[in-house]
Amino acid sequence: MTFLQMKYFIAVCDNGSLNLASKQLFITQPALTNAMNQLEKEFNLQLFNRTNHGLTLTSEGEFFYEKAKAIIEATSELEKDLDGLSKQKYTIRIGVPPMIGSFLFPKIYSGFMQEHPDAKFEIWEEGSLSIRKKIQNKTLDIGFSILNDTHNEHYKKEVILESEFLFCVSKDSPIAQHDVLTVQDIIDQPIILMKEGFYQNQLINNMFADFNKSLNIILVSSQLSVIRNFVKANAGGAFLMKELIDQDDNSIVGIPLQEPLKLTIGLIWQKNATLHSGAIEFIKYLKSFKKRL
Secondary structure, X not given: OOHHHHHHHHHHHHHOOHHHHHHHHOOOHHHHHHHHHHHHHHHOOOOEEEEOOEEEEOHHHHHHHHHHHXXXXXXXXXXXXXXXXXXXXXXXXXXXXXHHHHHOHHHHHHHHHHHOOOOEEEXXXXXXXXXXXXXXXXXXXXXXXXXOOHHHOOEEEEEXXXXXXXXXXXXXXXXXXXXXXXXXXXXXXXXXXXXOOOHHHHHHHHHOOOOXXXXXXXXXXXXXXXXXXXXXXXXXXXXXXXXXXXXXXXXXXXXXXXOOEEEEEEEEEEOOOOOOHHXXXXXXXXXXXXXXX
């Protein structure tokens, strides 16, 4: 028995005639008659009483009609549901750290929206460590992150680029003329850090771990604009990704470290999660985007 045979059978029952049913189905009457005969032969049942006045259902035919009609209706509903799912515009819940959000995400977002103009995003601006936690508890679908230590964690990931932190100071700072800085050069400087939840802090604390001295932290903020303004005002120095240094703006000087704080930046998502189509399309686009970097 095939799904098509069931549809043919219901059409015959609803029309009470092979001739009328064949016209409705746009097939020949002999082809429809053959399909009904095969159905009866397969189960060794008589489904119709055939008379000169047309067709009537046997008790077996009435039973089959009710069952077949329920299956056809359920299948029709399923097709509608699946069609609705395929057209549904999912909101992509994505985590974006402020530094990555200031130089990398806008380029990716712009290109993705050109190819997917109906896409919708819910953007969470948080640190890499906070983003990882939210992906684990499924608050976020995907997120940008520093990947330096994710080999120990349960994520799928797509590496995008390599970067590094520079120590950034005002052009008026006493150390602004240095070509390179050591830890000893920085340890007595007033420092501005990102808030808890940012992987930057973990890297910096590790860098100073061997020195028995507390850092001179004057400000903690999650707002990149606030940090920039404090640096410009010569209130302190901050660790910023090298991509954030504007060569045309000499008010902030980015100085590399003698032992560079290297970064691997990428996108992560839960290893065993079933992502919706929007997130999958974003990951697919990201893979093609990074080839153009």
